Amino acid sequence: MSSATIILWIIAVILFVFSWKKGTDTVKLGAQSAWNTTKQNGLLIFLAFIIVGFVNVLSPEDLITAWIGPDSGWKGILSAEFLGMLMPGGPYVVFPIIAILAQAGAGIAPVITLITSWSTQALLTISFELPFMGWRFTVIRWSAGLLVPLMTGLIAILLWG
């Protein structure tokens, strides 16, 4: 069991105790709300995980290495932003890939752009965002953040070359 699971269960239990203190009705309502969320989004989450499974099987690592090689500069930052959007999976999948790129000689700037873009602009994450936040929120959040990875890369170039 991952540490995230343990921490989240601790939070859930603490919230449960608080609800319990407010009365059994509050506990019931909370559980009901959790169940409704599960029912409403169960199928969507199932579909999202199937997507994750396919992306893992297609393993685009080779492609990634080809795009931001050692000599990058501006083009490297642009490709890094684009790659970050396409990067699949959580930190356990993505950080090792980025580590391989860094070892292969990718500059600090594209690496930072890549991490930032994957963190905030990843397209795969949108399949989880849409059901809970709606398309309007998703469009605003995603477009507002579009330039951020490029800016971080640029700052990195200015600071560390």
Add this chain to the structure above:
Amino acid sequence: MQFSLKKYRVHLVLAIVILILGYFAFSRGGWATVLQGFIGGITILIKEIPLLTAAFLTAGFIQVLVKKEFITQWLGRDSGVKGILLACLGGGLIPGGPYVYYPIAGALLSSGAGLGVLVAFVSAKNLWSVSRLPLEFAILGPTITIRRFLITFLIPPLLGLLVEWLFGGSINKIRENVEK
């Protein structure tokens, strides 16, 4: 008919993505690869069920415990910089993937949180992420991790403020968009 189509719009988009990826998988390794992707996805899903359960319970209890007035006061449209900083702190501390923090953000949204606050919450989750830092540190090393963290440190509050300033007024439409 029209209604049900609208209700399943997101399902449809995801299904199309699956079909496209399925086609790529098929062209790479035939049905075996398609099956491998399918089973791989289900395996990850099953492994994440304990985490998903905890996330949905947390979101559910937040919804009933935290009073609407409280959210509106601390995280609503008029909460200003204070609300955005609070959201950054919350986002930075919460562990887990998108299927954890989006249900929680959704609960905050329906309880009356403002747009800037929600964007700050999601961005801080993705850029500050205290629970992810040890892993980043371990795999990518101190130089990359520290420089990456420093450069992106101000982004969650700034992005929250910018979005609130530009689009803050559309929060009610966003809320309707989800509740429909």
